[in-house]
Amino acid sequence: MLDMDALTSRQRDTLSRIACGLDTGNHPAPLKVLAEKGLIVGHRQQLPGVPPVEVVRWEVPLDVHIQWAAWCAAQPDEENE
Numbered sequence: 001m002l003d004m005d006a007l008t009s010r011q012r013d014t015l016s017r018i019a020c021g022l023d024t025g026n027h028p029a030p031l032k033v034l035a036e037k038g039l040i041v042g043h044r045q046q047l048p049g050v051p052p053v054e055v056v057r058w059e060v061p062l063d064v065h066i067q068w069a070a071w072c073a074a075q076p077d078e079e080n081e
Contacts, residue, residue: 002039008072015039016058019068023058031058039064 004012017023018040019070034040035058042056060068
């Protein structure tokens with residue numbers, strides 16, 4: 001079960017960025033914690049070039065993504081605060 005309150009604000013922001021498809025430019029520390037908790041999964045991808053470059057692409061597993069989306073929907077609307 002995803003407990004967003006157990007994450008730091010930086011970890012929540014990183015998880016949200018990855019869940020929205022923005023898996024680059026994140027600090028390694030929250031990536032490590034989120035991966036250890038099983039909230040994100042890294043996949044190595046080799047980019048063409050001379051020499052070829054290997055990068056890690058991050059994604060949120062489907063079950064975590066569903067729980068994250070439900071958490072987002074339950075948050076108060078910033079416009080109504």
